[in-house]
Amino acid sequence: MKIAVMGGDGFCGWPTSLHLSAQGHEVAIVDNLSRRWIDTELGVQSLTPMDSIQERRRVWKQVTGNDVEFYLLDLARDYERFKKWLLDWRPDAIVHFAEQRAAPYSMKSDVHKTYTVNNNISATHNVLNALVETQIDAHLVHLGTMGVYGYSTVGATIPEGYLDVKIQKEDGSMVDQSILYPTRPGSIYHMTKSLDQIMFQFYAQNDRLRITDLHQGIVWGTQTEQTRMHEQLINRFDYDGDYGTVLNRFLIQGAIGYPLTVHGTGGQTRAFIHIQDTVKCVEAAITNPPEAGERVEIFNQMTECHRVRDLAQMVADRTGVDIKYLPNPRQEADENDLIVANEKFRGLGLDLITLSDGLMNEVIEIAQKYAYRVDRSRIPAVSGWNRERASQIVHDPVKANLKAVS
Ligand code: NAD
Ligand code: USQ
Numbered sequence: 001m002k003i004a005v006m007g008g009d010g011f012c013g014w015p016t017s018l019h020l021s022a023q024g025h026e027v028a029i030v031d032n033l034s035r036r037w038i039d040t041e042l043g044v045q046s047l048t049p050m051d052s053i054q055e056r057r058r059v060w061k062q063v064t065g066n067d068v069e070f071y072l073l074d075l076a077r078d079y080e081r082f083k084k085w086l087l088d089w090r091p092d093a094i095v096h097f098a099e100q101r102a103a104p105y106s107m108k109s110d111v112h113k114t115y116t117v118n119n120n121i122s123a124t125h126n127v128l129n130a131l132v133e134t135q136i137d138a139h140l141v142h143l144g145t146m147g148v149y150g151y152s153t154v155g156a157t158i159p160e161g162y163l164d165v166k167i168q169k170e171d172g173s174m175v176d177q178s179i180l181y182p183t184r185p186g187s188i189y190h191m192t193k194s195l196d197q198i199m200f201q202f203y204a205q206n207d208r209l210r211i212t213d214l215h216q217g218i219v220w221g222t223q224t225e226q227t228r229m230h231e232q233l234i235n236r237f238d239y240d241g242d243y244g245t246v247l248n249r250f251l252i253q254g255a256i257g258y259p260l261t262v263h264g265t266g267g268q269t270r271a272f273i274h275i276q277d278t279v280k281c282v283e284a285a286i287t288n289p290p291e292a293g294e295r296v297e298i299f300n301q302m303t304e305c306h307r308v309r310d311l312a313q314m315v316a317d318r319t320g321v322d323i324k325y326l327p328n329p330r331q332e333a334d335e336n337d338l339i340v341a342n343e344k345f346r347g348l349g350l351d352l353i354t355l356s357d358g359l360m361n362e363v364i365e366i367a368q369k370y371a372y373r374v375d376r377s378r379i380p381a382v383s384g385w386n387r388e389r390a391s392q393i394v395h396d397p398v399k400a401n402l403k404a405v406s
Contacts, residue, residue: 003026003028004093006123007098012279015224047239053070063229082127094127094131098123099123105383107383124199137292140209141211142200146271147187148215186330204296209292212289218246218272224279225276239374248363256367256374257319259321262309262324267334268335269337281299284350302342379397
């Protein structure tokens, strides 16, 4: 198949591009490299040394003989160029990773809120719009988030996208409906993913586009089978307070002896998936498209749920570092349960990696290897969700006089 990977230079996109290329697909990456500019804006860098996209492609070709093409294009702003590119390259499938994906970054300031909304909504809409206009019948596989459901504790399992409800009619009888699960985003970033869902619903029904939306949990780990093949193919690894995600942050904090930064009570329960499984699930989704005219296919792309404080304890047990309970910079529930249905991927025969599979040690080893690249001052999470939360932020958890648990 010819597969275009939008955002293929990023943390999920790069290993997915290599995986698809290794499976024999013809792959083109479309990326505006905005994530590399955001590193510069924030004054941080990936823990792992990332080569330029051109150098990465050269090494992949040298190692495997496979070409991965690269097109520098801003999906949110270069609509006409994108349309021309689409007509020229003619993909069979498009994987859409190309959005600003950090909740803390999206909450930093009004400027960051505006950027995240403009970038994410325009990028998604431009892809949909261009598919209709060019009449290219590519299956669109979008990376959404578990966060569209919110994390309220209702005690029921979160279904894969749709909720079956009964609505009372005027005559008192009941009618069955299947509706998108009510969305409850917890940040501007998560809000853009909720809005994406409505755009997908409209374009699937109005233009018969074939769309799959993957509601993905927090991705952990860094290496996959392909990125391990050469030092220069190594994946991005974010550890800073804006882009680093919780388990990867704890693993690197443990590796360098930095106290584990638990927000609030750490009773937040979240869904997780290893990066190796992300790439496999994306491939499985590509090869199982919905029919034209069908509703959007939605998968919950996650493996298991964990409480933040339990993850911290697991990492503390492995590394011997302290846990620090910090005032939460986010407006979110301190404690929540999360039960998630993920039968669809399991039904496709995918055997998913769990935390108990030993791969946490691989991340700790990588973090120790590149520990010299860590700027400890960039570890604290300093984006507040509102003025009150911002006023309580602890800028130096190491020196802060807070409850520490070893
Ligand atoms: P990332 O920031 O590492 O990669 C995103 C890539 O998209 C970057 O290379 C960036 O330059 C590119 N991009 C952004 N806007 C663009 C635009 N307008 N035009 C062209 N390219 C653009 O993020 P990631 O962690 O790889 O996440 C990829 C996708 O998966 C995101 O949509 C994210 O919401 C979703 N997701 C990620 C996680 C996670 O834990 N990382 C979890 C669930 C869902
Ligand atoms: N947290 C801590 N300490 C930290 C960092 C985070 O306690 O040092 C807590 C946060 O307060 C939050 C939880 O851990 O309660 C998860 O935070 P996160 O940064 O790991 O994840 P999140 O902001 O939800 O975003 C990430 C990705 C995003 C994706 C989402 C999937 O950046 O792209 O959509 O995970 S999900 O969480 O399932 O919505």
